[in-house]
Amino acid sequence: MPISFDRLPVIAEGKTKIIYANPDNPKTVYMRFKDDITAGDGVKHDVIAGKALVDWKTNRDIFGYLNRRGVRTHYLETPEEKVALVEKLDRKINLEVVTRRVAAGSILKWGDVDEGTRFDPLITQFHYKDDPLHDPMLDPGYIDYIVRSKGAKEFMTMREINGQVFTILEEAFARFAVQLVDMKLEYGIIGDEVVLIDEITGGSFRLWPYAKEKVDLQQGNVLNELDPAGRLDKDTYRMGESGGQVLTKFEQIAEITARFAEL
Ligand SMILES: Nc1ncnc2c1ncn2[C@@H]1O[C@H](COP(=O)(O)OP(=O)(O)O)[C@@H](O)[C@H]1O
Ligand SMILES: [Mg+2]
Known part of the structure; x- marks a missing residue:
């Protein structure tokens, strides 16, 4: 069943993600990716449809790889598209x-x-x-x-x-x-x-x-x-x-990081 985020408390919202409490486990939070992209300390801002999905994939594959290599990260798992479950910061x-x-x-x-x-x-x-x-x-x-x-x-x-x-x-x-x-x-x-x-x-x-x-x-x-x-x-x-060109580049990154699973 998809997570109903509109019912979950928002802990923080930044430029590219929203952090939600996880009532099932208060030691963890959901990190939900947004389509927003910013530059120049947030001055330049756009929304690129599809960016959240591609960022989520890249993030998942890189953090998964780093965890396998023994790096101490907050990343736990990926419960659904565009969402990562991570350990909550103290x-x-x-x-x-x-x-x-x-x-x-x-x-x-x-x-x-x-x-x-x-x-x-x-x-x-x-x-x-x-x-x-x-x-x-x-x-x-x-x-x-x-x-x-x-x-x-x-x-x-x-x-x-x-x-x-x-x-x-x-x-x-x-x-x-x-x-x-x-x-x-x-x-x-x-x-x-x-x-x-x-x-x-x-x-x-x-x-x-x-x-x-x-x-x-x-x-x-x-x-x-x-x-x-x-x-x-x-x-x-x-x-x-353009947004479309940026998305194409980000998709190329995701294609590479998907193959980190083979390494
Ligand atoms: N494991 C975590 N637990 C709690 N909050 C986190 C965790 N990882 C990241 N965050 C918070 O998520 C928020 C949103 O991130 P982001 O959109 O990248 O913000 P920013 O615009 O500040 O870069 C930030 O406040 C960040 O500190
Ligand atoms: Mg950030």
Whole structure:
């Protein structure tokens, strides 16, 4: 029987999902995907019919894969289309945790780095999650200081999980000749654990197809090895492509992540 969401209490509503209480198990919540897409800290906003379905699929397949690989995530199962059942947070952490392999996007404007620069080791940055304040980045030196002097071990855990997830997904996408360029994840506290929460969908990362059959990705700059114009991610929307084109790209992502079941 389909879940009657109009009768369930809404716990939170964000830009892309609605969170509902689960009366059958208060330790869990339903995460229901919306067709909405936003960019520029929520300033650009559209509704793309079919986006919720494709995001739900991608999210399900990525979280399922991460769980199988032993990552501590909130994801439990998928009770019906466009709905995920997840562990309920005890405390939200208002941070967006970004890991980068290849320089792209905002870092080209605020950092002294050329597009396509390859980061090895990966770099991970913490942004305070607040759209009106434009998600400002936290000073890395200050993070190191509070980890050292105040034992703020949550930052260590988030950095570690972000790196682990990035590596797992980078390797998985590589099987399909696509480079995971960068990625944004969110965390919360459940019990006394730092847990990966929220969603991982086409809006969570940049994905650039390989430019040729044999790529050399062990260089300082890998721009010539990749095909940013063929990007599959939400940059297509940020750059003004139509809803239909964005949906087609997101469907291509879902086709790839569906095959993570084989890995
Ligand atoms: N496991 C969880 N338990 C409770 N709330 C969650 C969980 N995972 C994500 N959320 C919350 O879901 C809400 C909606 O998400 P989203 O639409 O992505 O919001 P935003 O617009 O803030 O990015 C957010 O407030 C987020 O913190
Ligand atoms: Mg979100």
